[in-house]
Amino acid sequence: MNVETEQGAWALGIELSRRSGTKKIRFIHELGPSDDPSTIGPGWEYYLHRLLMHLEGGDVESVKGEVFYPALAPA
Structure with a gap:
């Protein structure tokens, strides 16, 4: 998803997973050339x-x- 910030648009995401009873949250921030x-x-x-x-x-x-x-x- 793209989020508008004071610094411009940021491409952000989140992934949730579970393995063997362990929960994992992965935050994703794709940096652009000017970030x-x-x-x-x-x-x-x-x-x-x-x-x-x-x-x-x-x-x-x-x-x-x-x-x-x-x-x-x-x-």
């Missing part, structure tokens, strides 16, 4: 950590964006 993974990747890490915090019953506000960007930009 910068050094800024997009840390954003995904931030939101995924917030999701995990929520699922574990923790305080999502305790997950701080500055921990991920710019620290993870080189990765």
